[in-house]
Amino acid sequence: MGPQEIKPGIYWVGVVDWNLRNFHGYSQTYQGTTYNAYLVLDEKITLFDTVAWKYREEFMCQIAQVVEPEKIDQIVVHHVEPDHAGSLPYVVDRTRPRTIYASKMGEKFLRGRFSCQNWPLETVANGQQISLGKRSAQFAETRMLHWPDSMVSFIPEEKLLISQDAFGQNIASSERFDDWISWPELKREMAHYFANIILPYSDRVPKALEAIQSLGWDIQMIAPDHGLILQSHVADAVAAYQEFAAQKPEKKAVVFYDTMWQSTEKMAEALASGLTAQGVSVKLYHLKSWHHSDVMAQVWNAAAVVAGSPTHNNNVMPLVADMLTYMQGLRPKNKLGLAFGSYGWSGESPDIISRWLEQIGVEQPLDPFGVKHVPGHDTYRELVRTAESLAGHIEDKVRQARTG
Numbered sequence: 001m002g003p004q005e006i007k008p009g010i011y012w013v014g015v016v017d018w019n020l021r022n023f024h025g026y027s028q029t030y031q032g033t034t035y036n037a038y039l040v041l042d043e044k045i046t047l048f049d050t051v052a053w054k055y056r057e058e059f060m061c062q063i064a065q066v067v068e069p070e071k072i073d074q075i076v077v078h079h080v081e082p083d084h085a086g087s088l089p090y091v092v093d094r095t096r097p098r099t100i101y102a103s104k105m106g107e108k109f110l111r112g113r114f115s116c117q118n119w120p121l122e123t124v125a126n127g128q129q130i131s132l133g134k135r136s137a138q139f140a141e142t143r144m145l146h147w148p149d150s151m152v153s154f155i156p157e158e159k160l161l162i163s164q165d166a167f168g169q170n171i172a173s174s175e176r177f178d179d180w181i182s183w184p185e186l187k188r189e190m191a192h193y194f195a196n197i198i199l200p201y202s203d204r205v206p207k208a209l210e211a212i213q214s215l216g217w218d219i220q221m222i223a224p225d226h227g228l229i230l231q232s233h234v235a236d237a238v239a240a241y242q243e244f245a246a247q248k249p250e251k252k253a254v255v256f257y258d259t260m261w262q263s264t265e266k267m268a269e270a271l272a273s274g275l276t277a278q279g280v281s282v283k284l285y286h287l288k289s290w291h292h293s294d295v296m297a298q299v300w301n302a303a304a305v306v307a308g309s310p311t312h313n314n315n316v317m318p319l320v321a322d323m324l325t326y327m328q329g330l331r332p333k334n335k336l337g338l339a340f341g342s343y344g345w346s347g348e349s350p351d352i353i354s355r356w357l358e359q360i361g362v363e364q365p366l367d368p369f370g371v372k373h374v375p376g377h378d379t380y381r382e383l384v385r386t387a388e389s390l391a392g393h394i395e396d397k398v399r400q401a402r403t404g
């Protein structure tokens with residue numbers, strides 16, 4: 001995709017990674033992604049971010065279609081993660097900018113990752129403004145969204161926020177703006193991104209939004225570093241981020257499991273059936289069919305996680321351990337939980353899962369449920385009753401969240 005003018009004199013010069021299916025090595029992407037970078041033509045020609053190393057040459061071609069790369073005066077580095085700063089040494093070598101701006105932490109990260117002793121680095125503070133010529137750029141630190149170095153830029157004359165990872169979505173497309181797809185689809189992609197990348201730092205989101213509000217920025221366009229640029233859904237996107245960060249529980253349960261000879265699968269189906277009968281919306285995931293990032297994309301607003309594994313070599317099945325490890329790192333909040341699983345003789349798995357859920361901070365109102373060999377009709381009924389009991393706790397939790 002060639003460069004695109006998103007505002008008079010401001011160009012998207014990013015690249016589209018159509019075939020990416022594994023984002024950062026841990027999150028599934030189905031629609032690829034983009035690495036967005038923006039070039040502002042003003043008295044000082046300013047580049048905001050670069051792209052992943054593998055696209056460095058394509059990136060230079062993008063820039064060259066707008067301006068001779070050697071004319072770039074300054075580069076703003078919002079975030080040093082390789083998907084945005086990977087090409088930076090290559091770009092610096094070819095453009096020789098007069099100044100490279102980064103946050104204080106960004107400068108440390110740049111020095112840690114690159115041989116940049118001779119780069120003209122300058123740190124900028126929260127609220128600091130630099131001149132681009134007729135326009136200016138003001139910075140706000142957004143620590144941990146998604147790394148400690150992260151910051152965003154606002155160009156007040158254009159009412160344009162360049163938001164780096166925040167508000168990003170993994171969508172590869174020839175389109176650049178959010179009016180290309182429906183808001184529900186866009187929100188779903190934003191939620192998938194948030195749940196897998198930003199969820200552990202949810203507490204930082206309201207603070208970052210407040211900090212931006214306190215700077216008095218009148219934002220009419222949000223240009224993230226991944227996916228589509230927001231112009232029709234700016235307010236919706238800000239509200240969605242507040243919603244994702246709050247992780248308010250809905251009457252919804254995510255049931256995930258692995259199974260060896262289908263006994264644990266039968267248990268999962270019985271529990272899902274009991275929950276559904278009580279009006280709880282259920283997402284049922286056999287982990288051999290679903291990636292852990294798809295499960296997490298549903299966990300953020302679920303009131304309950306229900307996790308099952310057969311006992312395998314006195315432990316849980318590897319995919320269940322993977323899911324629980326992944327979830328533990330992402331630290332979801334406001335969850336109820338239930339552990340379950342079948343076994344042939346020793347039967348440790350439900351207790352192992354239960355302890356894991358406890359470490360994640362998941363409240364478990366019911367005892368772990370183990371079944372020896374194969375669940376029969378009586379066990380099936382007992383599982384349904386257990387699920388109905390869990391549904392009652394879910395109802396209470398949702399009510400408390402709404403009234404609290």
Ligand code: FEO
Pocket residue numbers: 079081083084146147165225226
């Ligand atoms: Fe898109 Fe945190 O890098």
